[in-house]
Amino acid sequence: MERKKIAIIVAGGSGTRMQSAVPKQFLDLAGRPVLYYTITAFAQAYPDMEIVLVLPENHISQANHLLQSLENLPAITIVKGGETRFHSVKNGLQQVKDNAVVFVHDGVRPLVSPALIRSCYEAALSHGSAIPAIDMKDSIREVSGDKNMAVNRDRFRIIQTPQTFLSELILPAFELPYDPLFTDEATVVERLGKQIYLVEGEESNLKITKPLDLVLAKAFLNCDGL
Numbered sequence: 001m002e003r004k005k006i007a008i009i010v011a012g013g014s015g016t017r018m019q020s021a022v023p024k025q026f027l028d029l030a031g032r033p034v035l036y037y038t039i040t041a042f043a044q045a046y047p048d049m050e051i052v053l054v055l056p057e058n059h060i061s062q063a064n065h066l067l068q069s070l071e072n073l074p075a076i077t078i079v080k081g082g083e084t085r086f087h088s089v090k091n092g093l094q095q096v097k098d099n100a101v102v103f104v105h106d107g108v109r110p111l112v113s114p115a116l117i118r119s120c121y122e123a124a125l126s127h128g129s130a131i132p133a134i135d136m137k138d139s140i141r142e143v144s145g146d147k148n149m150a151v152n153r154d155r156f157r158i159i160q161t162p163q164t165f166l167s168e169l170i171l172p173a174f175e176l177p178y179d180p181l182f183t184d185e186a187t188v189v190e191r192l193g194k195q196i197y198l199v200e201g202e203e204s205n206l207k208i209t210k211p212l213d214l215v216l217a218k219a220f221l222n223c224d225g226l
């Protein structure tokens, strides 16, 4: 059955770890703001994608001007952000009605590919959820006080976005009270006892968190995919 496709692009944060003058989602990346690439990837994945963009309240009018000055962007519904990522997602979900596939994506993951978005959609239709994950390439240790111990990295995955769900799974989950352990949407849906389905993510789908991430994203774009 065909479903509505709604992308909630969360860009309501202030980017404290980036330490930039403007929040990182508005920074320049090879001539365009970071958010331009993120929005474009979703519009390219499906022509009927509806886009909800969550922005910091104090940047909404400035961002509106910026987005209007960019070419080839689809229609976008702008929503104000909340105190945490969870609250920003919850605000975005107010735009979602029944019978939809909902993608929640970090505005600061501009290198997501349309192919990954489509693979999340297909998997969510079959399994209810689709969460991109990649293998760990470093060794890891568990630290407890002044002790530490090696752990088997094959038992762990690094989690990305777009975290994709049928609306009937994600909407009730976000009625739960906020818990600081909710670092992504999968942790919220899982709290209702639902199984989370992982799909293969992309190493290039990096999250711009610190200054080095912006350098890497620029290099990726300049090398046409490396």
Ligand SMILES: Nc1ccn([C@@H]2O[C@H](COP(=O)(O)OP(=O)(O)OP(=O)(O)O)[C@@H](O)[C@H]2O)c(=O)n1
Pocket: 010, 011, 012, 013, 014, 015, 016, 017, 018, 025, 054, 081, 082, 083, 084, 085, 086, 088, 089, 106, 107, 108, 109, 207, 208, 209
């Ligand atoms: N209240 C918040 C906090 C975060 N986000 C969004 O969630 C994504 C991932 O969060 P993160 O990288 O942690 O962004 P910031 O919170 O902006 O950064 P920091 O934690 O360094 O302050 C970002 O696109 C960010 O804008 C949001 O929409 N609303």
Ligand SMILES: C[C@](O)(CO)[C@H](O)COP(=O)(O)O
Pocket: 085, 106, 159, 160, 161, 183, 184, 185, 207, 209
């Ligand atoms: C949702 C996320 O991007 C998955 O990797 C991540 O959990 C966000 O974490 P942050 O601490 O808000 O950057």
